[in-house]
Amino acid sequence: MDFFIQQIIQGIAMGSLYGLIAIGYVLIYNAWGVLNFAQGDMVMIGAFAILVTHIFWGLPIIPAFVVAIIICAIVGYFVELTSFRPLINSSNTRRLIATIGVGIFLRNLVRVIFGADPYPFPSIFGNTPVKIGELTIIPQNIWNTVIGFVLVFLLTVFLNNTRLGKSMRATAQDREAARLMGINVKQSMSLTFIIASVLGGFAGMLISPVYFVIPTLGTSLGNKGFSSALLGGITSNPGSMIGGITLGILEATSTNFSTSIQASVAYIVLFIVLIFLPNGLLGKKESRKV
């Protein structure tokens, strides 16, 4: 039983990071109508940003986080400005392929600058496990979960209660109508990409002490975020958090049957959702297709 609880805790911790990545997919899908397959690579950008600010520049951890977030925002904005904005009226296929291209570009750019070898990153929250009864809890896991939820909460407040957030939602619902209502659509779109990039990047920053910082970091994490987003219903922010945590728990507990299926859980979920649950857990029925 303790072992099972241990697995659940592990699953929730990983799952909240998947959720953060998934929200990035959802925000951009809502605003732009296609999935952004460079989202996983924004996770990697986040990890390298914190590596540069905290390790290379030697900033203390809090300022390092702030500067790294700014770096992610700039990269997100730059990507939107150069690659996605010019394609705003292109067909879905062309935009989808553009996102794949941006991902490949970012991955290889980082590889050229930093090399293909992994970099170690020290633990932010201490790596002494806390014992509660028979349970061993790694502080990093608790913090990742807490920070994940706080970010989702802040995002929801922002989207529902601020003018900028509301205009983002309006733009996502109907770009033309929003423009007619006097909403700065370009600004809203940029903001969406920046927030999605920062959320993905944040997941990367939180995960770098657990893993290593490596240019291919985003590939598998991106796929997991994507599965989580679909599981949650690709249009719902809280849904993607729930999807992420469900996936995290499924992954962690799947090892009770066999550790070799762990790597494929995300893809199994993807198939099941696409076939039996096309609207995900919390997604709205809609006629629009990817």
Added chain:
Amino acid sequence: MKKSLLIAILAVLILAFAVSAEGEPLLIGVYGPLSGDAAMVGQTMVEGIELARKQINEAGGIDGRMIELVIEDDEQSPKVAVSAANKLVHDHKVIGVIGTVNSSCTLASMEVTWDAEVPHITAISSGAAITNVGNPWIARVQASDLLQAGAITRYAVEDLGAKKIGIMYQSDDYGAGAMEVIVQVLKDEYGMEPVANEPFEANALDMTPQLLAVQKSGAEVLIMWNMYQQGALIAKQAREMGLTIPLLGGGGLTNKKLYELAGDAAVGIVNSQTFFADKTKATPSAAAFIDAFEKEYGRMPDSNNAMAYDSMMIMAEGLKAAAPDFKNTDIMAGILAVKDLPLATGTITIAPNGDANRDILIIRLIEGGKYELVK
């Protein structure tokens, strides 16, 4: 008619004697990555071979004939390796070949020596396939991963006294091949079964599910078969979740990056190796090699230097056995007949498939990222 045939045979015999009496050098071909990313390893290999050649020639050569090396670059590309091997075999007509480093390069280019029936020794390639595709013309000095896995398993049971052994391995040829050996050795030699046997993807980043399973199984040691990157992840994540059992593994873990990535979590990791430059604990033959190498190059040799040196020495055994005609079949038979030969990387016996059987060393990572010899 009969007379002319007799004269012809005589003429051939005289010619043959004349050639060998002249003491023409024995040509040995060497190829390795001398440019590109792996240039350092290629250079290391040539150093070891060069030292062995020098010693052999100073001691009077083989049957009075000196050994001469013909060296080619394979750029660590299987394609270039094939043409390098072709050049050595067909242009330079070498009687033996030593090379190369990368297993794929060796696999591709050994077809050339196989077809031409030229004895071939690979010093550094460890890929299991090299010696199990039935090529009768190849021998290998590097310990195949199979030997290393057996050695580390015996160390876990006999020296650490472990009764419960957990295994983690990357699910590819490298990891799964070794895992099968570990399971076999446990079963055949100790009547044991691993308490946990957990595969992971070679590019996996999250090892905690596997580590949790190992922790739950109550394993007393964990044998992992993977390269240093995954080794660092496993060490780090195991220590973070409070799993403090000894971590053991194969030669792929020996890399300074292991300590850089995992820090103190990597201290204490034990792994197998073929050579360790520590004169105080070395066998007499290894100590003699370390001395000679230090004198020649002014620094300590590494395991690749040592394996390359041994390759040349084993080639020399083949040549000795084949003197004075140096027929290819005799050379190869001589190489395969090597038994209990004390060399730099241990006391070597060549198995019928060409693999060098020997004692495997066990080394441990200590504070500051250095290694110490365990046994």
